[in-house]
Amino acid sequence: GAGVSQSPSNKVTEKGKDVELRCDPISGHTALYWYRQSLGQGLEFLIYFQGNSAPDKSGLPSDRFSAERTGGSVSTLTIQRTQQEDSAVYLCASSFRDSLLLNYGYTFGSGTRLTVV
Amino acid sequence: AQKITQTQPGMFVQEKEAVTLDCTYDTSDPSYGLFWYKQPSSGEMIFLIYQGSYDQQNATEGRYSLNFQKARKSANLVISASQLGDSAMYFCAMVGTGNQFYFGTGTSLTVIP
Numbered sequence: 001g002a003g004v005s006q007s008p009s010n011k012v013t014e015k016g017k018d019v020e021l022r023c024d025p026i027s028g029h030t031a032l033y034w035y036r037q038s039l040g041q042g043l044e045f046l047i048y049f050q051g052n053s054a055p056d057k058s059g060l061p062s063d064r065f066s067a068e069r070t071g072g073s074v075s076t077l078t079i080q081r082t083q084q085e086d087s088a089v090y091l092c093a094s095s096f097r098d099s100l101l102l103n104y105g106y107t108f109g110s111g112t113r114l115t116v117v
Numbered sequence: 118a119q120k121i122t123q124t125q126p127g128m129f130v131q132e133k134e135a136v137t138l139d140c141t142y143d144t145s146d147p148s149y150g151l152f153w154y155k156q157p158s159s160g161e162m163i164f165l166i167y168q169g170s171y172d173q174q175n176a177t178e179g180r181y182s183l184n185f186q187k188a189r190k191s192a193n194l195v196i197s198a199s200q201l202g203d204s205a206m207y208f209c210a211m212v213g214t215g216n217q218f219y220f221g222t223g224t225s226l227t228v229i230p
Contacts, residue, residue, distance in 0.1 A: 033218070042208060043162075043220040056217060089160060106218070108154075108162035 002026075004109035006092050012115045013082055021077040021112045025094030032075050033106070034067060035091045043091065049075060082116045089113050119144045121211050123221035130199045131229050137184070138194040138224045140209030149213040151192040153183065156206040156223070165207075168192060199228045 005024040013019050025032050034046040045059040049069045060066070064082075069075040079086055093106040120143040130136035142151065153165040168176045168183045176183045184193040192211075196203055209221040 035218075035220075042222040043210075043218070045217055045219070048217065059217075091162065093162070106152075106162075106164060110159065110161045113160075 004092055004094050004107050006090075006109035006112050008112060009110065010113045010115075012117060015084060015116055016081055018078065018080045019082055019114065021079075021090050021114070023075045023077070023092030023094075023109060025073065025075070025092070026107055027073075029094035029096055029107075030072065031095045032069060033093045034075070034077050035093070036061075036088045037091060037111070038088045046077070046090075079114075082114075084116045087114055087116045119146070119211060119213055119217075119219045121209050121219050121221040123209055123224050125224045126222070127225045127227070129227050129229055130196075132201060133198055135195060135197045136199055136226065138196070138207050138209075138226065140192045140194065140221060142190050142192060142209075142211050142219075144190075144211065144213050146213035149211055151183070151185070152210040152212070152218075153181070153192075153194045154208045154210060155203075156208060158205070162208070166194065196226075201228050201230060204228045 007022045030051055032049040035043040036046055037043050047054055047067045048056045051072045052069050064080045067077045089111040091111045092109045095106050122141045125139055149170045151168045155163045155165055166176050166178045166181045166183050168185045175185050180197045182195045184195055204227050206223045206225050208223045211219050
């Protein structure tokens with residue numbers, strides 16, 4: 001597609017339920033990133049994929065969070081047993097390569113707004 | 118450790134005036150990149166401008182320029198001739214050799230007609 005697509009755009013879930021958030025990167029982009037943005041806050045790095053592998057999972061806040069990427073394309077972020085503090089906007093970004101020092105400005109998706117009630 | 122600091126939570130500017138949004142950073146990486154993003158109320162992150170740590174000249178992109186002072190570790194964004202559509206959150210970000218973006222907490226800019 002023309003841009004990074006994220007679905008759903010909004011998700012309301014009950015505390016304790018599992019949720020899956022999807023990111024469709026720009027075709028051909030090998031690097032994919034997930035971020036979390038809580039209300040009024042900056043972006044918190046979660047995880048980074050190069051192809052299907054995740055060299056950096058350091059940002060995942062707990063073992064309830066996991067992510068996978070298949071076919072070097074679509075990625076799914078899964079949050080198990082959601083808690084109210086998981087409420088945030090989850091942003092995905094992709095780029096052609098993992099070296100950002102060469103002015104390969106990210107392209108971000110519009111995010112998924114997750115509300116845990 | 119990498120760190121980005123934006124000390125202005127909110128800024129106001131008169132339409133058609135210039136405004137400077139502050140950003141300081143801290144890194145031990147010899148090479149790094151600095152970015153500015155705009156986030157309107159729609160939530161999308163829009164890339165504005167990039168400065169590489171070895172770039173000799175300050176980056177410019179239309180009405181946006183980055184005032185890069187390496188010794189002071191600052192990378193301020195200057196928006197000239199502000200427009201109403203510039204009202205948004207602005208984030209400064211840095212990437213080092215670890216390929217991870219570090220974002221500041223953002224500055225909310227309001228352009229007054």
